[in-house]
Amino acid sequence: xxxxxxxxxxxxxxxxxxxxxxxxxxxxxxxxxxxxxxxxxxxxxxxxxxxxxxxxxxxxxxxxxxxxxxxxxxxxxxxxxxxxxxxxxxxxxxxxxxxxxxxxxxxxxxxxxxxxxxxxxxxxxxxxxxxxxxxxxxxxxxxxxxxxxxxxxxxxxxxxxxxxxxxxxxxxxxxxxxxxxxxxxxxxxxxxxxxxxxxxxxxxxxxxxxxxxxxxxxxxxxxxxxxxxxxxxxxxxxxxxxxxxxxxxxxxxxxxxxxxxxxxxxxxxxxxxxxxxxxxxxxxxxxxxxxxxxxxxxxxxxxxxxxxxxxxxxxxxxxxxxxxxxxxxxxxxxx
Numbered sequence: 001x002x003x004x005x006x007x008x009x010x011x012x013x014x015x016x017x018x019x020x021x022x023x024x025x026x027x028x029x030x031x032x033x034x035x036x037x038x039x040x041x042x043x044x045x046x047x048x049x050x051x052x053x054x055x056x057x058x059x060x061x062x063x064x065x066x067x068x069x070x071x072x073x074x075x076x077x078x079x080x081x082x083x084x085x086x087x088x089x090x091x092x093x094x095x096x097x098x099x100x101x102x103x104x105x106x107x108x109x110x111x112x113x114x115x116x117x118x119x120x121x122x123x124x125x126x127x128x129x130x131x132x133x134x135x136x137x138x139x140x141x142x143x144x145x146x147x148x149x150x151x152x153x154x155x156x157x158x159x160x161x162x163x164x165x166x167x168x169x170x171x172x173x174x175x176x177x178x179x180x181x182x183x184x185x186x187x188x189x190x191x192x193x194x195x196x197x198x199x200x201x202x203x204x205x206x207x208x209x210x211x212x213x214x215x216x217x218x219x220x221x222x223x224x225x226x227x228x229x230x231x232x233x234x235x236x237x238x239x240x241x242x243x244x245x246x247x248x249x250x251x252x253x254x255x256x257x258x259x260x261x262x263x264x265x266x267x268x269x270x271x272x273x274x275x276x277x278x279x280x281x282x283x284x285x286x287x288x289x290x291x292x293x294x295x296x297x298x299x300x301x302x303x304x305x306x307x308x309x310x311x312x313x314x315x316x317x318x319x320x321x322x323x324x325x326x327x328x329x330x331x332x333x334x335x
Contacts, residue, residue, distance in 0.1 A: 143215030
């Protein structure tokens, strides 16, 4: 069986190539993919060949896909042909052969084009779990891309009070308001610290209790250290690659008992969930359940659904367009 996939052949070069779809091993399934979601930050860094990504070429990008199972391995009992599923990793392609440990069923009430956000939504969920947020704590979500905007919704569900969003673009700040943020600010507001501390004090907090930093910006991290209260937690949820060029005040972190928490997806428990650190599969099920119950809504994050054949053009735009839209989805139905 022939399939098609996106391949980064070299730095700044993307192609659609044919491949032979692998037969499933005993605990694998083959999925006919309908949609895959671009992870703009990660895929742009790889496409640019940034050293910190450790990437080599050729490389197949992408880690979120949805579709229908067309074949199952001989030991698979949890899934059957025709099941609607989300799969983690596997790349942008028209078929995806994945172990069942990375596959979850999509509830009937959840649309494919929403379910494709499942893995990206699991990143801010992991950050909130690892920060052990409690009801009534002030949460600040920094960076209003897909991770941050979903993080706003999840912080509200978790009982943060208030939920404060910080982001550059007005259109995304408006999305944050619609997503449930109680207050929204620009990161370059000269009175950002004073405002966050004042607002949090109205709820008995000395500053931010939890900061979910999704932008990967050193400036944002330095700013967050300034408005985080005593014993606050800052979860590094963005792609913070490399050594910072600007100095970070370690004494301020030490003096205020601030925790810096790395929450890369690779830090998850591989098999058995633990308090504050669930397995990826359980978090995928949580996200899909929240979508099913309409507690989170990702529909406003879907900027474009484009034919996968346009992938080379889309990646050229990702590389050069600072206004690249949120939530770009490849449609593989024509393959």
